[in-house]
Amino acid sequence: MKLGLEPVDYIIFFIYFVCVAAYGFWVYRHKGRQNADSKDFFLAEGSLTWWAIGASIIASNISAEQFIGMSGQAFQLGLAISVYELVGGLSLVVIAIYFLPMYIKNKIYTMPQFLQMRYDGRLATIMAVFWLFLYILVNLTSIIYLGALSLEKMTGFSFMACAVFLTTFAVFITLGGMKVIGYTDVIQVICLVVGGLATTYLALQLLSDKVGTGAGVFEGLSLIQQKADSHMHMMFSPGEYQVHDGRGGYIDAYKQLPGLMMFIIGGQWIVNFNYFGCNQYMTQRALGADLPTARKGVLFAAFLKLLMPFIVVLPGLAAYVLFQENADAAIVGGITENSIVKPDNAYPVLLNILPAGLKGLAFAALTAAIVASLAGKANSISTIYMLDIHKKFFNPNLSEKRTVWLGRVAIVVSFLVALVISPFLKNFGQGFEYIQEYTGFISPGILSIFLLGFFWKKARTQGALAAALLSIPLSTLFKFQVPDMPFLNRMGVVFWICTAVHILISLAVSRGKDSPNAFQVDHRWFRTDSSFRMGAVAVCSLLLVIYIVFW
Numbered sequence: 365m366k367l368g369l370e371p372v373d374y375i376i377f378f379i380y381f382v383c384v385a386a387y388g389f390w391v392y393r394h395k396g397r398q399n400a401d402s403k404d405f406f407l408a409e410g411s412l413t414w415w416a417i418g419a420s421i422i423a424s425n426i427s428a429e430q431f432i433g434m435s436g437q438a439f440q441l442g443l444a445i446s447v448y449e450l451v452g453g454l455s456l457v458v459i460a461i462y463f464l465p466m467y468i469k470n471k472i473y474t475m476p477q478f479l480q481m482r483y484d485g486r487l488a489t490i491m492a493v494f495w496l497f498l499y500i501l502v503n504l505t506s507i508i509y510l511g512a513l514s515l516e517k518m519t520g521f522s523f524m525a526c527a528v529f530l531t532t533f534a535v536f537i538t539l540g541g542m543k544v545i546g547y548t549d550v551i552q553v554i555c556l557v558v559g560g561l562a563t564t565y566l567a568l569q570l571l572s573d574k575v576g577t578g579a580g581v582f583e584g585l586s587l588i589q590q591k592a593d594s595h596m597h598m599m600f601s602p603g604e605y606q607v608h609d610g611r612g613g614y615i616d617a618y619k620q621l622p623g624l625m626m627f628i629i630g631g632q633w634i635v636n637f638n639y640f641g642c643n644q645y646m647t648q649r650a651l652g653a654d655l656p657t658a659r660k661g662v663l664f665a666a667f668l669k670l671l672m673p674f675i676v677v678l679p680g681l682a683a684y685v686l687f688q689e690n691a692d693a694a695i696v697g698g699i700t701e702n703s704i705v706k707p708d709n710a711y712p713v714l715l716n717i718l719p720a721g722l723k724g725l726a727f728a729a730l731t732a733a734i735v736a737s738l739a740g741k742a743n744s745i746s747t748i749y750m751l752d753i754h755k756k757f758f759n760p761n762l763s764e765k766r767t768v769w770l771g772r773v774a775i776v777v778s779f780l781v782a783l784v785i786s787p788f789l790k791n792f793g794q795g796f797e798y799i800q801e802y803t804g805f806i807s808p809g810i811l812s813i814f815l816l817g818f819f820w821k822k823a824r825t826q827g828a829l830a831a832a833l834l835s836i837p838l839s840t841l842f843k844f845q846v847p848d849m850p851f852l853n854r855m856g857v858v859f860w861i862c863t864a865v866h867i868l869i870s871l872a873v874s875r876g877k878d879s880p881n882a883f884q885v886d887h888r889w890f891r892t893d894s895s896f897r898m899g900a901v902a903v904c905s906l907l908l909v910i911y912i913v914f915w
Contacts, residue, residue, distance in 0.1 A: 369519055373724030380728035381533075388537050417661025420649045421456075421640075422668040427737035429799050430676050431560060431730065432510040435714075436707035437620070438680025439687070439699075440607050442595025443914055444621050445680075446673040447632060448800075450907050453669035455636035457900045460662040463641040465889035466818045468655050475644040476752045482817040482881050483825040485756075490832055491813075492752040494806050495644075499745045504738065504782035506799045509789040510708065511734035517698060517712030518727055523787065530731065531783045534738035538746075538775050555729035560675040563726060566717050567682040574691035584682060591685045598914045599623045612704040622850035629856030635800060638807035642814045645744045659892065663899045670906055676711075683710035738779075745778045746771040801851040808859035809835025812866055820867075821882035827870035831862040838862070 568584030698713035
């Protein structure tokens, strides 16, 4: 196996790059400029079919954090990391039943709009600032880091050169507005999924050739089960398995995935309900349709989530067995840096097993998906800053043209900040863990605010403000004062504290009366048709079977 790209790979990538860039420019010239107002630039309103909604949700969800970070944690932890995808699928079903009606029936299209309507402008502003910090310092930064890491391993160029390239490409796409992002997004992700499946197939084939008899991919699957039994369980117990921490030492696997406690305390549910149900970047894709269509789309996304372990987890498992068996010098050398095992290197190194030509296509597709994710996130940053901060506090009378221009400035500034910070993520050991842990500093408070705001009429602004302001300091306190507590458990504890504080303060303020801003809820909104119920049962059944087989 030869590391790096062949000339034909660079040619294919260049052709792909030119096609995507030219198509994005064409969309901007013909579909964007004639409607170049702020609403069109930031939101690009329009109804979608159910299959387009589902595909778009997953397209936005799939990025370097899944392909590089989650595959790296599959190398580190094993099959158990699939919990994020599997519970994500189940969470999408719950969101389709209970969250979507609350948004659609109350005509809510953005998350700050929900906070403004249900609570007040103070909370909307505080959360807008929180979201800006989260999107820039965690999401943008981690996507640039993981994307540059994968390109570095494939091409041999320096990390910063790859990071600058990804950032520049993403800026070009993002400056065209949401329509350019939306029109280029689906093509990029289709290519990425095809390239991901090809990598999975060839990784299992390589495992069969190097460790087995060369009988094929099914032998590769069998070898994973034989050679990596510790990596084939969905639940961990404290002290059961020690795994590479990405910093030259070992860590208890339970600390990353604390078995049943991540469900009982709620950390795993908080991750997924917050990400898919309280995140404008994800939910806005379903809010332009009627409720039945939106529900079918989200259910379709749930099925797609259940497929993701085949694409992102199996390559990491194959790389782990090849590494443990010392079966391929290039893989062993690529995953190890200065005698330190780096799990995040597993997927980028595996991409080099692809033959010339196909490797270039996979390289182009991976780059495009990373750029698409960066572009969508940066557009959300610009939208929140301009509509919820700048126009509220600095200049409410901005012209449409000036608003769009300043929105583009916000995009460039956010990318520059993330680019400067991204190299420091190497000190955090494992990229996917970094994303989940530091997103978890704010998500407990957010989810508490949304759930009580939806379903408890006595929830008041004072209680919601307390929950929002407590989330980060409480998370920081537990992280440094109780360092042995798994971060998923910490998220659950913080969520319940924030919720209790929210309830107590709201009761004290309301004196038993409903909030004047409470939503009027019709329980008929939560009824679903027979086809949705059948699909939901299928999702739950698949999840149950997986846990029974691989417990």
